[in-house]
Amino acid sequence: MKKHDEASDPELNIKQLIILSGLGYLATVISYRCKCKRLLRWQKTILHVTILHESALTNVYQVRMSLHRIFDFTYNSLW
Secondary structure (H helix, E strand, C coil), X not given: CHHHHHHHCHHXXXXXXXXXXXXXXXXXXXXXXXXXXXXXXXXXXXHHHHHHCHHHHHHHHHHHHHHHHHHHHHHHHHC
């Protein structure tokens, strides 16, 4: 019963998507730098999960853009 409650909680699903989106973005950056096939597979899995949850795509897009800005700032500061 608890699993059903967690699955039906939209706020929890959005939080999970935000985490997964962040991981997907990091996997994208790392795979671009390292060209690692395993990470590319992980990135495709994240993309698939994101597409399945279309109701939260706007939030995920905003988080991806925020992470992108943070990464650009950090990358430009370090290099």
